[in-house]
Structures are given as C-alpha cells and as structure tokens.
Amino acid sequence: MSMSLRVVVPPHPLIGHWLTVLRDQQTPPALFATAMAELGRWLTYEALRDWIPHRRVPVQTPLAETEGTVVDAAVPILVVPILRAGLGLWEGGRTVLPAAQVAHIGLVRDEASGQAHCYLDKLPATIPANAGVLVFDPMVATGGTLLQVLERLEAKGVSGQRLRVISALAASPGLKVLGERFADLTLYTACIDAELDAAFRIVPGLGDAGDRLYGTEPDSAPAGG
Numbered sequence: 001m002s003m004s005l006r007v008v009v010p011p012h013p014l015i016g017h018w019l020t021v022l023r024d025q026q027t028p029p030a031l032f033a034t035a036m037a038e039l040g041r042w043l044t045y046e047a048l049r050d051w052i053p054h055r056r057v058p059v060q061t062p063l064a065e066t067e068g069t070v071v072d073a074a075v076p077i078l079v080v081p082i083l084r085a086g087l088g089l090w091e092g093g094r095t096v097l098p099a100a101q102v103a104h105i106g107l108v109r110d111e112a113s114g115q116a117h118c119y120l121d122k123l124p125a126t127i128p129a130n131a132g133v134l135v136f137d138p139m140v141a142t143g144g145t146l147l148q149v150l151e152r153l154e155a156k157g158v159s160g161q162r163l164r165v166i167s168a169l170a171a172s173p174g175l176k177v178l179g180e181r182f183a184d185l186t187l188y189t190a191c192i193d194a195e196l197d198a199a200f201r202i203v204p205g206l207g208d209a210g211d212r213l214y215g216t217e218p219d220s221a222p223a224g225g
C-alpha cells in the first residue's frame with residue numbers, strides 16, 4: 001500500500017485569526033507570543049482529536065449510572081518542542097496536555113547553506129513502546145530541522161502513527177522533503193505557503209519566529225527551519 005505525507009490544515013476561524021496576527025509585521029512580541037500560544041493550543045486540540053488514547057468508564061451522576069470517556073493515563077505522551085520558538089507553540093499545547101513529559105531539542109540553521117545543526121538534545125535514552133510523541137516545530141521551511149528531529153526519534157523506535165507534528169506554518173518545499181523521507185507522517189499546521197526565498201525563508205511567511213517571539217534582533221540567536 002502506498003503512503004503519502006498527511007498534512008492537516010484545520011478550517012477553524014480562530015486558527016486563521018491567530019495566524020494572521022503572527023503574519024502582521026506590526027504585531028509586538030507580547031501579542032506575537034499570545035498568538036503563537038493560541039495556535040499551539042488549537043492545533044494541539046485538533047491533532048489529538050482522533051489520536052489521544054482514551055477509554056470508556058462507568059460513572060455515577062447524582063441521578064443515575066452512565067458511561068463516559070476518560071484519557072488513558074496508562075499511555076504516556078512525550079512532547080518535543082524544537083527550540084527556540086517551539087516553546088511558544090508548546091505554551092498553548094501545554095494547556096491541553098498538562099501531564100505530558102517534555103524533552104527539548106535545539107537546532108541552529110546555517111543561513112548560508114540552510115543546513116541545521118543540533119546543539120541540544122534532551123530526548124530520553126529510551127522511549128516507551130506505547131508512547132505517543134508530539135513534535136512542536138514553529139515553522140517548516142526547508143524541512144531540514146524537522147527532518148533531523150524525526151531521524152533522531154526514528155533511531156529510538158518512534159515513527160508512523162505514534163508520531164505527530166504541530167507547526168504554525170509550513171512551506172511546500174519543506175513538506176516535499178519530509179514526504180520523501182517520512183511518508184507515514186501526519187502534520188498539523190495553520191497554513192501551507194508555496195515558496196521559499198533565496199535565504200530559505202517562507203514567503204509570505206511571518207518572519208523569524210524566534211526573533212519576533214522574544215524581541216531579539218535578526219541573526220542574534222538560533223533559528224530552526
């Protein structure tokens with residue numbers, strides 16, 4: 001059976017609203033952080049809709065016994081925010097998954113070559129065979145940053161339906177790269193932009209997510225892609 005990368009762009013007005021706030025060059029860092037967190041929250045909610053482990057249980061109401069649904073706490077969830085701006089997305093996702101284990105990973109992209117290099121890897125030595133893994137990548141431009149993270153997870157036995165990615169924005173060239181290497185991947189994003197410019201930036205995009213989130217000057221801190 002052939003497989004292809006599954007990219008989900010939820011048609012929710014609030015997702016469109018917060019993405020528009022992120023795109024606006026006049027948005028100050030504080031509001032940018034709010035918009036990033038809100039996108040993280042709504043995209044996490046959508047990503048978990050048919051994925052989060054749950055089970056049916058009996059429950060006694062004040063009037064009668066019935067049956068309800070609860071999240072299955074016996075199945076662990078590992079969250080992997082890609083630094084820096086992945087933390088902004090996870091800030092919102094954390095309100096949906098407050099009990100998830102978190103493992104940070106940081107990559108910096110060489111602006112000349114577009115290649116990403118890892119400077120921090122806090123992935124656990126072993127990941128339980130039944131664990132679900134959510135990766136928070138602020139933007140998928142060339143796909144190189146996310147590709148490296150997925151390959152590190154693959155080396156620990158995580159791939160396929162156990163894995164989902166949440167990204168504020170994705171570019172078609174990066175998605176093509178991901179699809180060629182991880183055909184069974186599912187990715188949730190607010191929008192797909194068609195192009196990258198000569199500096200490997202998403203166009204029209206939203207600028208450098210890390211710089212705008214933390215109010216730093218361009219090229220003064222690591223950025224992913």
